[in-house]
Amino acid sequence: MKIMHVAGGGDRGGAKTHILSLCERLKRDHDIELISMRKGEFADEAVEKGIKTRIFYSKLVFLDYFRFVKHVRREKPDIVHCHGAKANTAAMFLKLFFKKHTTVTTVHSDYRLDYLHSFVKRMTIGKLNAFSLRFFNYYITVSDQFSKMLISRGFSPNKIMTIYNGLDFSTPTPSFDRGEYLRAHGLNYEGGDVVLGIAARLTPVKDIATLLSAFAAARKQNDRLRLAIGGDGEDMQKLQRQAQQLNLGRDVCFFGWVSDVASFYAACDISVLCSISESFPYALLEGIKEGCATITSDVGGARALIDHGRDGYIFEPRDVAAFTGYILELSLDVQKRRAFAQRLLSKSSSLYSLDNMAKSQVEIYQNILTIKERHKQRYGVLICGAYGRGNSGDEAILTAILQSMRQIDPLMPLTVMTRKPKATELLHNVRAIYTFNILSFWASAQKSKLFINGGGSLIQDVTSSRSLYFYLYTIFSAKRQKCNVIMYGCSIGRISKSFNAGMTKKVLNSSVDIITLRDSESMRELKQMGVTKPDIRLSADPVVCLTPASGEAAADYMLGQGINPEGNYICFALRAWRDFDRYDIFTKAAEYAYTQYGLTAVFFPIERPSDYAPSHMATVNLLTPHHVLTPSDDVALTIALMGKMRLVCAIRLHALVFATAVAVPFIAASYDIKVSGFMDYIGAPDACQELDKLNYNWLSGQIDSFMQERHDVSAPSLRLHELEKQNTAAARELL
Numbered sequence: 001m002k003i004m005h006v007a008g009g010g011d012r013g014g015a016k017t018h019i020l021s022l023c024e025r026l027k028r029d030h031d032i033e034l035i036s037m038r039k040g041e042f043a044d045e046a047v048e049k050g051i052k053t054r055i056f057y058s059k060l061v062f063l064d065y066f067r068f069v070k071h072v073r074r075e076k077p078d079i080v081h082c083h084g085a086k087a088n089t090a091a092m093f094l095k096l097f098f099k100k101h102t103t104v105t106t107v108h109s110d111y112r113l114d115y116l117h118s119f120v121k122r123m124t125i126g127k128l129n130a131f132s133l134r135f136f137n138y139y140i141t142v143s144d145q146f147s148k149m150l151i152s153r154g155f156s157p158n159k160i161m162t163i164y165n166g167l168d169f170s171t172p173t174p175s176f177d178r179g180e181y182l183r184a185h186g187l188n189y190e191g192g193d194v195v196l197g198i199a200a201r202l203t204p205v206k207d208i209a210t211l212l213s214a215f216a217a218a219r220k221q222n223d224r225l226r227l228a229i230g231g232d233g234e235d236m237q238k239l240q241r242q243a244q245q246l247n248l249g250r251d252v253c254f255f256g257w258v259s260d261v262a263s264f265y266a267a268c269d270i271s272v273l274c275s276i277s278e279s280f281p282y283a284l285l286e287g288i289k290e291g292c293a294t295i296t297s298d299v300g301g302a303r304a305l306i307d308h309g310r311d312g313y314i315f316e317p318r319d320v321a322a323f324t325g326y327i328l329e330l331s332l333d334v335q336k337r338r339a340f341a342q343r344l345l346s347k348s349s350s351l352y353s354l355d356n357m358a359k360s361q362v363e364i365y366q367n368i369l370t371i372k373e374r375h376k377q378r379y380g381v382l383i384c385g386a387y388g389r390g391n392s393g394d395e396a397i398l399t400a401i402l403q404s405m406r407q408i409d410p411l412m413p414l415t416v417m418t419r420k421p422k423a424t425e426l427l428h429n430v431r432a433i434y435t436f437n438i439l440s441f442w443a444s445a446q447k448s449k450l451f452i453n454g455g456g457s458l459i460q461d462v463t464s465s466r467s468l469y470f471y472l473y474t475i476f477s478a479k480r481q482k483c484n485v486i487m488y489g490c491s492i493g494r495i496s497k498s499f500n501a502g503m504t505k506k507v508l509n510s511s512v513d514i515i516t517l518r519d520s521e522s523m524r525e526l527k528q529m530g531v532t533k534p535d536i537r538l539s540a541d542p543v544v545c546l547t548p549a550s551g552e553a554a555a556d557y558m559l560g561q562g563i564n565p566e567g568n569y570i571c572f573a574l575r576a577w578r579d580f581d582r583y584d585i586f587t588k589a590a591e592y593a594y595t596q597y598g599l600t601a602v603f604f605p606i607e608r609p610s611d612y613a614p615s616h617m618a619t620v621n622l623l624t625p626h627h628v629l630t631p632s633d634d635v636a637l638t639i640a641l642m643g644k645m646r647l648v649c650a651i652r653l654h655a656l657v658f659a660t661a662v663a664v665p666f667i668a669a670s671y672d673i674k675v676s677g678f679m680d681y682i683g684a685p686d687a688c689q690e691l692d693k694l695n696y697n698w699l700s701g702q703i704d705s706f707m708q709e710r711h712d713v714s715a716p717s718l719r720l721h722e723l724e725k726q727n728t729a730a731a732r733e734l735l
Contacts, residue, residue, distance in 0.1 A: 001365055002031040004077040006068070008086030009038025009057070012257075013201060013231075014282035015108045016042055018142075018165055019083050023051045025358040033075070037064060037086045065093045072101060079104055079365055082136075085114065085129035092132035102372055104138040104364075106163075107146050109205075110277040116204040117234040138368055140361075142279040143301035151425050158413050158431045161364050164301055166357025167285040169349040173262040181267050187226055188250035194331040195226045197268030197292065199258050199283055200275070202233030207297075207318065209235075209242060211274045214323035216246040222331050226251050228268060230258035265290040269337065270330055275299050276317040288348045293340040295326045305352070311343035367411055380413035381405050381735075382448040382483065384474050386456055388419035388435070391607040393543070393654025395427070396635040397455045400542035401488060402428055404728040408735060415444045417474075427633055441474065442481065450734050451478035454488035455518065455542050455727075457674045459508075461500045462493075468500055472507045479511035484734035487515040487534075489542040489727045491674040492522035501529050509533040514730045521677030539726035541657045541678075544717070546639060548662055554640035563602070563627050570599040570703070571645040573606050573655030574614040577671040580691055583617040589649065589699045594624040597707045599646055601626040606652040614651075647706050649699070651691065653678060663717045667702045669694050682716040 003026065007019050019034075023046065026032050034053045036043040046053045054071070056064040068090050072080060082091045082105040091103045111129050115122035133139075139160045141147045147160050182189040189195065196215060200206045208229065219225045229239075229252065236254065243252050258264045261283075265271060271287025271294050278300035287294060294312040296302045306312035313326040330337045383401055386394045398416065405414055414431065418424040421432035433440040445451060451474075453459075458471045479485050487508075495501045508515070508531045515531075516539035517523055526536060548554075555565035570593045572586050590601035603619060605611035608631065615628050632638055642648065642655070643662035650656050651669045656678060659666040668688040670676040679688035687706075689698055705711075 001079070001362075001369075002075070002077045003365065004033050004035060004072065004075065004080050006035040006080060006082045006087040006090055007037070007042065008084040009036035009040060009042050009055070010086075011042050011084060013199075014165070014279075015083065016045075017167075017282050018106070018108065020046055020049060020051070021166070021168065021354055022358060022361060024049045025354055026361065027051060030362070033077070035068065035071070035087075035090075037068075037090060065090050069094050069097060073098060078102065078369060081106070083108065085111070085125050085132075088129050088132040088136075092135045095135040102138075102368060103136050104140060104368065105133065105136050106140040106142065107133075107150065108142065108279050110146070110149060113205045113277050140364060144304065145300055146279050147429065148426055151429070152422070156431055157425050157429050160429075161367070163357065163360045163364060164304065164352055165280045165282055165285060166352050166354040167282065167289060167348075168354040169289055169345075173266050173290060176263060176266070178267045181263065182226075182228065182253075185228070185253055185255050186250060187228055187253035189226055193224045193226050194222070194270065195228055195268045196270045196272050196327065196331075197228045197230070197265055197287065198272050198274070199230035199261050199264055199286070200273075202229075202231050202235040202239060204235065205275060205277055206231075206233075206235075207274045207276050208239050210318050210320055210323065211272060212239065212242050212246060212248070212252070213320045214274075214327055215252065216248060217320065217324040218327040218331065219248070219251065221328055225327070225331050226253075228253055228255060228264070230255040230261070230264050232257045261286050262290060265292055268292050270295060270327070272327070273297060273299075273302075274317070274323065278302075280305075285348060285352055288341070288344050291341050291345065293330050293337040294344060295323070295330065297323075305348065306344065311340050311347065371411055371413075374411075378447065378449050378482075380415065380448045381450045381452060381731075382415045382417070382441075382444045382478065383452045384417040384435075384471070385452075385454055385458065387416060388421070388424050388432075389607070390609065391654075392631050392635065392638055393606055393652065393657070394456060395633070396543045396546065396638070396654060396658070397489070397541070398424075398428065399635045400546050401452060401455065401727075402430060404542065404545065404731065407728065408732050412735075413447075415448065417441065436470075442477070445478045445481035445483055448478075448483055450731065451475070451483040451485045452488045452731070453485070453512075454490040457491040457493075457672070459487070459490065459495070459504060460493050461495050461497055462672060465497065465500055468495070468504070472503060476507050476511050485512045486730055486734055487512055488731065489516050489518050489539055489724070490522070491518055491677065493525040494673050495525075495529065505529045505531055513734055516727045516730050519674065519677035519681040521673055521680060525673075535730075537726050537730060538723065539730075540720040540724040541654075542724060542727055543635075543639075543654060543657045544661045544720045545724045545728075546635060546661065548640035548643055549634065549636040551640065551643070553637055554644055557632060557637060557641065558629075558644065561627065561629055563629070565644060568597075568599050569602045569645050571602050571604050571642065571648045571650070571655070571659075572615070572618065573604045573611075573648065573650035573652040574618060575607065575611055575651045575671070576614050577651065577691060580671070581617075582694065583614055584621070585694055585696050585699060586618040586649070587622050588696045589703065590618070590622055590626060591624045592696075592700045593647075593703050593707075597703070599707075600624075602645065603628045604641075604655065605629075605631055606655055611652070647703065649703075651675075660713065660717050660720060663714045665706045665711045665713050667699065667706070669699075682720065684716070 115126045265287045271292035273296040280301035297317040308314045315322040424432040512534040514535045518541040558565040593599040603615040642658040648659040648666040671691040
């Protein structure tokens with residue numbers, strides 16, 4: 001590949017390391033050219049590393065941009081890859097005049113915080129950079145947090161890719177006298193002192209003031225603590241005054257700009273970071289490479305790198321008390337300090353190596369070029385369902401469908417119709433449009449090859465005819481837009497009105513290619529309506545294919561809710577339904593389960609906020625211990641939480657599906673055909689009772705049955721996992 005990297009040329013610190021390391025490694029196998037929009041240290045170091053470098057610099061910046069555009073047109077690179085504000089502006093001019101060039105930028109920082117120190121620069125360079133970013137074809141972020149930041153600001157998730165920084169861990173740092181090095185820079189150091197170190201630009205976003213405050217507090221309890229601050233910047237004098245006011249004396253030293261970062265961190269015991277915003281800081285990797293223990297604020301990819309409490313500590317930005325506690329703990333416990341450092345070095349040298357970063361970058365380039373070719377033809381999937389309404393079951397369905405589509409093709413553009421587009425984009429990292437924005441629906445359908453209706457029970461008129469008409473319209477219209485159409489892992493009915501049944505028959509027969517059903521009752525409903533033309537297959541609810549989160553994650557979440565994860569629990573997942581008001585049945589059942597079997601009731605609202613009311617009605621007079629669990633947006637965690645239950649009693653269908661996925665026994669109160677159909681489908685009709693016939697005696701008898709006899713639910717679980725594969729197979733055929 002022919003790749004042109006573009007940088008402002010004033011890059012220092014992590015950004016410079018990233019660009020030069022990446023170019024140096026990529027030039028081994030690809031045609032790499034580095035453009036610097038400025039003379040100086042950056043360009044000189046690039047040349048020293050053998051990187052083909054060209055400088056466009058004069059006193060007339062617009063002339064530089066014009067020369068850059070001419071150079072790109074002449075060289076015809078496959079991709080123009082930019083880094084930083086000045087380079088982004090150059091790319092904007094390129095796209096204004098020649099749109100066909102593929103441009104990508106790496107977002108190294110929060111562009112809104114880049115010039116906090118200067119109002120003039122913030123309102124000029126900062127604003128121009130923010131404007132220029134909108135012109136790029138693709139964006140590379142160096143942390144998941146920055147991906148979410150861009151999505152929240154209106155950048156398309158389909159154009160964002162993530163890469164983590166990498167460092168060359170294979171090059172050892174030459175040995176030297178640590179004490180002599182530190183004392184030469186002015187630090188009051190003696191053998192046995194514990195040195196904290198940070199190498200960073202001294203700007204507001206790095207929040208060195210918090211470090212000084214935390215260090216001063218910790219030093220009062222451990223007078224062997226020392227602090228080395230490497231870097232320069234506009235906050236230097238302000239921070240030096242703060243150090244004087246805190247009476248830190250020579251126990252803290254400002255080293256100024258550090259060119260030999262490896263030696264700096266090799267002289268330290270603990271590497272610290274206290275920024276309020278970062279991407280994926282090279283400073284952390286540089287400290288880890290030299291054997292430092294690590295304490296960092298919760299920014300960038302810190303949580304991807306560090307397992308808090310096992311190989312490092314993470315604190316919320318500006319939390320002086322927590323920061324102080326972690327500094328003090330590691331400074332006093334040399335064994336823990338060394339254990340943290342060794343674990344983190346072992347992990348980082350494998351996962352965050354320079355080779356891995358270069359490999360990931362090449363894969364991103366290849367993906368971009370592949371996507372560019374695909375734009376010449378119709379491709380992608382448009383997904384329509386009851387999403388963005390706070391229902392954990394529906395969100396689980398969407399998660400499962402997206403997972404399956406990405407298994408078919410990780411590069412496939414996916415678009416979701418949802419009530420809350422922004423929330424859906426952030427939660428699922430996928431392009432989203434408002435459910436009832438018909439113009440956006442038409443535009444998306446025209447570009448997509450496959451339209452997915454589902455899953456869930458969308459084709460029914462029990463809740464309303466309006467929703468049935470809407471879903472039938474989207475199916476009909478998607479087919480008219482020449483999409484292949486699949487109804488994915490769904491239930492049918494009931495459709496009680498004859499007019500609605502006739503319309504459903506007509507639309508499904510004329511507009512649907514394949515229907516995969518999650519229960520056999522739905523198959524009977526379709527035959528009864530006369531739906532025969534689509535290819536109809538039995539499958540399973542898409543949710544059963546999801547992998548639950550770890551048991552440790554579920555335990556941590558339960559502890560956060562004040563629930564002992566080692567306890568014995570019966571889960572109640574209730575919902576409001578028409579005029580049903582006998583929630584005292586569940587109250588008595590919860591008391592019975594506790595007195596007879598020691599099961600504490602956990603009420604689990606699946607849909608928010610509507611499920612809180614029935615849970616409240618069941619618990620308001622409940623005399624035995626119980627909990628109302630606040631559900632998580634993380635579907636994998638929700639399923640893992642269900643796995644912590646001994647028994648599940650549910651009106652909500654997806655509580656039963658979640659329980660099936662983790663092989664937990666369950667009892668169903670059916671308010672709809674989809675619940676009773678599911679129970680029949682898995683061979684457990686005796687554990688299901690119609691809601692209007694539900695009574696305490698039946699429910700307590702079911703609890704006795706499940707607690708006194710062994711019920712193996714692993715077989716239905718395995719069967720559903722196999723059947724669910726029909727959903728993905730059908731979608732693959734239509735793509």
